[in-house]
Amino acid sequence: MAEESRYADDPDTDADFRRLVELRDGPVKTRLRGQIICAWLPMAHRLAARYRNRGETLEDLRQVAAIGLVNAVDRYDPAIGRAFAPFAVPTITGEIKRHFRDRMWSVHVPRRIQNLRNVVRLAGSELSAMGIAPAPARIAEHTGLTEDEVRQGSEALHGFSALSIDAETVAGELLLGDRLGAVDDAFDLVLDREAAKPGIRRLAERERRVLYLRFFAGMTQSAIATELGLSQMHVSRLITESCRRIRESAAREPSWDTERLSPVRPL
Numbered sequence: 001m002a003e004e005s006r007y008a009d010d011p012d013t014d015a016d017f018r019r020l021v022e023l024r025d026g027p028v029k030t031r032l033r034g035q036i037i038c039a040w041l042p043m044a045h046r047l048a049a050r051y052r053n054r055g056e057t058l059e060d061l062r063q064v065a066a067i068g069l070v071n072a073v074d075r076y077d078p079a080i081g082r083a084f085a086p087f088a089v090p091t092i093t094g095e096i097k098r099h100f101r102d103r104m105w106s107v108h109v110p111r112r113i114q115n116l117r118n119v120v121r122l123a124g125s126e127l128s129a130m131g132i133a134p135a136p137a138r139i140a141e142h143t144g145l146t147e148d149e150v151r152q153g154s155e156a157l158h159g160f161s162a163l164s165i166d167a168e169t170v171a172g173e174l175l176l177g178d179r180l181g182a183v184d185d186a187f188d189l190v191l192d193r194e195a196a197k198p199g200i201r202r203l204a205e206r207e208r209r210v211l212y213l214r215f216f217a218g219m220t221q222s223a224i225a226t227e228l229g230l231s232q233m234h235v236s237r238l239i240t241e242s243c244r245r246i247r248e249s250a251a252r253e254p255s256w257d258t259e260r261l262s263p264v265r266p267l
Contacts, residue, residue, distance in 0.1 A: 010085060011039040017078040037066075037073055043085065044069040047092050054100065061096060068095030116153030119143055199249030207242045214239055 013036050020036065023029040048065035052058045072088035080087075123143045124134035132138055136150045143150070200208060206228070213219045213227070221239070225232040 010043060013039055013084065014078065017076060017084065021078065033073065037070060040069055040073070040084070040088065041066065043088070044092055047089065048096065051096055051100070056100070061099075064096050064099045065092050068092035071095065113152055113156045116145070116149055117156035118153075119145065120150055120153030120156075195250040196246050199246035202249065203242055203245070207238055210235060210238050211242055 016032060016036050016039075020029065020032055023032065044065040045062050048061035049058065051061055068091050069088060072084075072091040075091070076084055076087055078084075120139055120143070123139045127134040127138055127142060136147050136154070139145070139150045140147045145153070200211070203211070210224060210228070213224045214221070219227075221235045222232050224230075225235045228235070230238075
C-alpha cells in the first residue's frame with residue numbers, strides 16, 4: 001500500500017479533506033469533493049490496470065475503480081491520522097475484486113474456490129517458468145495445498161467463462177450438448193407414488209383394495225363391483241372419494257417413504 005504514495009502524480013489533498021469534513025452539504029462541498037476525486041483518479045486507474053487481460057476491458061475496470069475511489073473519498077476521515085492513499089487502495093481493489101466475483105463468473109463459484117483457483121493458476125505459471133510440469137502433485141507441494149484442493153482450484157479455472165452446448169468435445173466426435181443428461185419421466189412417477197403413500201395408508205382396507213384393483217390390476221369398475229359384491233356406482237364413489245383424500249393428504253403433509261421406493265403392494 002505504501003508504494004502508492006511514491007508516484008509523482010499523487011496529489012496533496014490533506015488540506016482539502018480537512019476542509020471537506022467541515023463544510024455543510026451544498027454546492028461548495030460538492031465541488032470540492034469532485035476536485036478531490038479527480039485528483040486521485042490516476043491512482044485508481046493504475047490499480048485498475050493491474051487487472052487487465054482477465055476478461056474485462058480496461059475502460060470498464062477504470063469505471064469500477066472510480067466507484068471504489070468515490071467510496072473511499074466519502075468514507076475517509078482525516079482525523080484518524082492516516083494518509084488517504086493507504087486507506088483508499090484496499091477500498092478500490094476490493095471493489096474491483098467484487099466486480100470480478102459478482103459480474104464476471106459465468107458459473108457461481110464460492111469465494112473459497114475462487115481463491116484456490118487464483119493460487120493454483122499462479123502456482124502453475126511459476127512452475128512452468130521454472131521448467132517444471134504443473135502436475136497436481138507438484139502444485140500441491142509448491143503451494144502447501146492438498147491435492148483435492150488443487151483439483152477444486154483447477155476445476156474452477158473453467159468456471160470464469162461458459163462453453164456453448166454446441167461446442168465440440170475434446171475428441172471432436174460429439175457436441176457438448178450431446179453429453180448432457182435428459183429428464184427421466186419415471187422420476188416424477190416415483191415422486192408421485194411416494195407422496196401418495198401416507199394418504200393410502202389412512203384409507204380403509206376395502207378402499208385400498210378398490211384402488212389396487214383399478215390402478216394396479218387394471219380392472220374396470222364393473223369387474224371390481226362384481227368381485228367385491230358392490231354396485232358399479234358405489235365403486236365409482238369409492239375411487240373418487242379415496243383419490244380426493246389422497247390428494248389432500250399429499251398437499252397437507254407430504255411424508256415419503258425414503259427407505260424403499262416401491263409401488264403399492266397388493267393387500
